[in-house]
Amino acid sequence: MTCHRGSDEGSRAMVRSGLNATAASLLGFLHEGPMTGWDLVAVAQQRIGSFWTLTQSQVYRELAAMANAGLVTVGPPGRRDRKPYTITDEGRAAFREWLEQRPGLEQIRFPLLVTIMFADHLPPERLGAAIAEHRAIHRERLAGYEQARGELRELGNADFRLATLEFGIRYEQAVLDWFEQLPEVLPSVALADPESSTAGSHGP
Structure with missing residues (x-):
């Protein structure tokens, strides 16, 4: 008892x-x-x-x-x-x-941004390599999410899962857009070609 x-x-x-x-x-x-x-x-x-x-x-x-x-x-x-x-x-x-409760606010954690914040203590080539690696990872994630979106659409009756997946797709697209404009903001950092970076990457 x-x-x-x-x-x-x-x-x-x-x-x-x-x-x-x-x-x-x-x-x-x-x-x-x-x-x-x-x-x-x-x-x-x-x-x-x-x-x-x-x-x-x-x-x-x-x-x-x-x-x-x-x-x-x-x-x-x-x-x-x-x-x-x-x-x-x-x-x-x-x-x-x-x-039924109000959801809490999101907290973004993006380790690469911390590295970039203090990158004046890092050789430019090391920073460029880190950016290229992360860029490739986000390209792969976007491709994976887009494939999953197609699979969910075929299943049907998955609107709520599709909504969360669409957020992931839009997020990855936004991150990749940010990578695209980085050379304008960081002209001293040599950034590798994204296609060649992706080809040489095997995931996170």
Whole structure:
């Protein structure tokens, strides 16, 4: 009885304090059916990894907290000792409550910009190489997003996923436009040809 009461108290406390976006996204995916932690990591990386970072340790930590709070249940181990998680009615209610709240503001983290900010301490050729590498990466990301957009359109009934993917496409296009005008702002930095940079890159 004591353990059950503690679980109820933990559940109410978690709902009162509000889910974080990582926990909420896991509950969102669990609406599609039971998934193991491994499944959730893979799905999250595929669907929201471009704009929301989830590590494996974060996923399992949130799942454990939500299980203690009664927002998900844990099934018996299956293949490779992986346990499936299932969203509960209380988990669905907590997810809806989170979804109805005002989203927080985004915080852009672009490490290359920090390098450029202090690039007067860096040889121009090193900066040019870093810019060329990142430019190639963003070109590859854009190509991947555009391919995914075509696949989603064929599936149909994916308007919300397409909307988030379109943001990724527009973002990558904006970044590449910024790279295009960099030579005008940084005339002292020799920038490699983007096509040759892309051809020599194999991803991040």
